[in-house]
Amino acid sequence: MKIQIKNLFKRLKSCEQGATLVEYGIALAVAAAVGVGGFTALGGKVSTNVTAASAAFDAPTTN
Template structure:
């Protein structure tokens, strides 16, 4: 019994498929967070640019 449990743990320790899946999950999470941050900052800047353009257009008329 003890020997079979040891074999199972050794087999699981050598199997890296789960670790690879976790690494891909972490990489995907980081990409989503970074992408979301960049898009949020880009949208803020774009909104500011449009507001400035509208303000300039109304002042010139």
């Protein structure tokens, strides 16, 4: 099993497609981290705004 994994890495190292795959994987990981960070940072603010909007719709109107 160890030899198979070692051979796989050797093939990927010498193959352009392997390098491209790794680059796309890294880019995807960075994008996911930025997305999670953004949702975490903005989560409370968005929740507050949605709650306020919901309360505005539920509030009785006076004519």
